[in-house]
Amino acid sequence: MLDALEVITTVVLGVMVGVEFSVAFVMNRIFSGLPDDANQQARSHGGRMLGAVMPFWYFGSLVLIAIWAIATWGDGGTGLLVTAAALLVVSIVMSILLLVPINNQGKTWTAENRPADWKEQMSRWDRYHYVRVAVIVAAFAVLVTALV
Structure with missing residues (x-):
């Protein structure tokens, strides 16, 4: 049962990290190469779609890591699991305080109602997102290290 929990947790977190990495280093760069209307429309749609899924993810x-840590409490890798969970908490706090407010505005924009500084706001979101990606990559690396 513990083996299944370890695999499920690793896959769930790993896929999430992959999606966030792709948003940062692939999708947003593709969107930035589009004309302004299409760029903003793609970011708004992405904000609505991923904004609905990511909180649960x-x-x-975090819950899966916590269950794993509780199940193996006192074993050699528990400290690594707690560290991975702490890094995820940091990423969640960052999301709530820095990224979600920008995303909540951006997902409602259209070509007709977007603010004049929408590109600057998206650029700020991107910078925060790069930091968040670094944090969750670190969490994933620590989690995988707990496996060995």
Whole structure:
């Protein structure tokens, strides 16, 4: 049973990290190469779609790590699991305080109602997102290290 928990947790967190990495280093760069209307429309749609899924994914990953840590409490890798969970908490706090407010505005924008500084706001979101990606990559690396 523990083996299944370890695999599920690793896959769930790993896929989430992959999606967030792809948003940062692939999708947003593709969107930035589009004309302004299409760029903003793609970011708004992505904000709505991923904004609806990511809270469950982040909190679900945190819960899975917590269950794993509790199940193996006192074993050699428990400290690594607690560290991975702490890093995920940092990423969640960052999301709530820095990224979600920008995303909540951006997902409602259209070509007709977007603010003049929408590109600057998206650029700020991107910078925060790069930091968040680094944090969750670190969490994933620590989690995988707990496996060995």
